[in-house]
Amino acid sequence: MLSLRQILLAFQQRHKHMTTIKSRPVYPGLSPDLNARKNVCVCDEAGAEAIVELFASAGGPFAERSLVLLAAETLKTNGRGPVIERLSPAEIEVSPALDAAIVRFREVLSRAAMGLRVYAAGSEPLIGSVIQAAADFGIDHKSIRTEQRGSLKRRVQCVHCKGIIEDVTTSPVRCTHCGLFLFVRDHYSRRLAAFQGVCVDAECPGEIPEIKVLYS
């Protein structure tokens, strides 16, 4: 007999792009707030393309009022490519990883005043980290303009050991902390900026459904 978890997993695989879970965030895409005095755009390399498009659609001095915090994990080896040129005349700071970009983002917010608008573009962990950090400075998540670009990888919290697993592309996924096989739910925590992973074989230990790449 199939366990409930396996039925859910089968359903999830069949309806990859649908969810009935309300906490699953939606990213409507970037649109410019032309009134903001300063724009802070946090992105990864895929998201940088969305920022380039944002600057083009806003026109005028919008880019000049913008600071781009680019979390570029591979850019270093590839050289600082043409995307950076296309982001000018914005001020651009490249960080080697998402964590470093978020540290920098927090520094910027700690000195900011009202009239600032935040944009986040790229992977879901990047967008989630921006929203999570901004909340500490009293910025409502709904006032952050977001666009998902590039990898569909997820950050997952193991609900059993509470460990955070980065760059998850499959479900089930093995928890890198406690070793349990986790069913990746669409149930999302804004506070943790992570999806919830729940033990997939709790009812029938050892019966692990086929591991499928769902979030590449």
Next chain:
Amino acid sequence: MTETFLRRVRVAEIERVASRIKRFRLVDAANDRLPDFSAGSHVTVCMRSPDRLIRNPYSLMGCPSDTSSYQISVLNVDNSRGGSQFMHDQVAVGSELEISSPLNLFPPAKLGRKHILVAGGIGITPFIAMTSDLAAHGCDFELHYGVRSEEEGAYCGLLQTTYGERVKVYYQDKGEFIPLERVLGEQPLGTHMYVCGPKPMIDWALKTAKLEGWPDENLHSEQFSAPLPGKPFEVHLAKSGRTITVSGHQSILEALEQNGVDAPYLCRGGACGQCETAVSSCDGPIQHNDHYLTDAEKAGGKKIMICLSRIEGNSITIDL
């Protein structure tokens, strides 16, 4: 439905606090404790005038932690539909009124880092409770309060004495105006703005904030409008098949209530959305007087807020 929530109260105290504003202190008619309320709440007061039933929303002032009585302030409006005049002329200490349960459509944002309160005239009332609440919780706030003149402005001295530098009063007759652009231009991240006052002031404040780059999520406003008078027309009720005439000085909601139809409502000021009703057909344009429906919904003509809006034609069929 809503009728059952009414509570009888007795007027315990009346004070003239400005040339055209009176403060009323209301206690439960049976001397019970009144329900708790949160800062920003209002109650609907029912007044049984000789010719008709009037219900107006009034913000609860006073300190939310004190529920021994409720306090409201009423401006005697020049073009009153009867409510404010009734309160000023007919109500005396000892008079009994009926009120709804408190309802909050204007709460302070609990996660806000700082709060800028912008009041115009009688729009000060929700901020009396709000300043008390914010101060009690150690929250950072500023109150910018515009009044026509010293005689017309209520509670100016009280607020300034209680909160000192945090309160700024601007007297229009002395040529003083709220320098909102400057105020909003120098606020820390996570600041929220709240505005209550006449409609042009609310529109101006919200627009100024938007132009200063403030996100909508940080902007809050409350305005209770009175139904505008107009031509009489007929309302057909699709479910019951009844036809009711709405007179020129009545709202659809008031006409329904007069005829014993129990329609949904809460604020009666076009703010809360409770009385949203589907329109089956209408032989003329709808005059949308509410602050609830979106522009697209107003243009669509499929919905009407029966507490405020009326029609330019002769008849409308609604889903009641």
